[in-house]
Amino acid sequence: MGARLRVFLTREQDETLLKLRATNVPQKVKDRAEVIRLNAHGWYVEKIAGHFKWTAQTVREVLHRWKKSGTEGLWELPGRGGKTKWR
Template identity: 75%
Template sequence: MGARLRVFLTRDQDKTLLNLRTTDAPQKVKERAEIIRLNAHGWYVEKIAAHFNWTPQTVREVLHKWEKLGLEGLWDKVGRGGKPKWKESDIVFLEECLKKEPRTYNSLQLAQKLERDRQIQLSPDRLRRVLKKRG
């Protein structure tokens, strides 16, 4: 068994991590900040993992990122996740069609129109969710 993984915080770092709890930061960032604080206050990786219901390896990764990147390591990298297949102009196009034309469309017909006129393939369900989110 290797040496215990332990981070040490300055008073300012501890205060910064504590203040993250009251900001509008993502929940994962708040949890990562709390993991670092608990480790600095003497909690072992296994105990922290049990407390958060995470694996010990995930807790170690958080601690290693803190040592390597500091505060920046708490946030996920930009560009994670799938990219949208549509652009804002495509949705504006559909909204204009709905305003101009006297007929009504269902989501399947809108998806077909978007594919025919703009070569954008969106499922009717996904298109419905995008439009609903826009109001």
């Protein structure tokens, strides 16, 4: 078992992530923001995964994307999902 994955947030980052819950953004973005906040408040990856009914690997990916890209990492990358087939 490796070291526990943990993120640390400034007060401004925590408030920004909390405000995302009340804005008009996709639910996935809101969930990812909450995952980051829970981890910063001391929840372990396994506990967060159980809370959201995700795999532990998905939680780790969200946390790694946050460490690498910050707020930008919360949104989907362009080109994801099925393309529209009608015009």
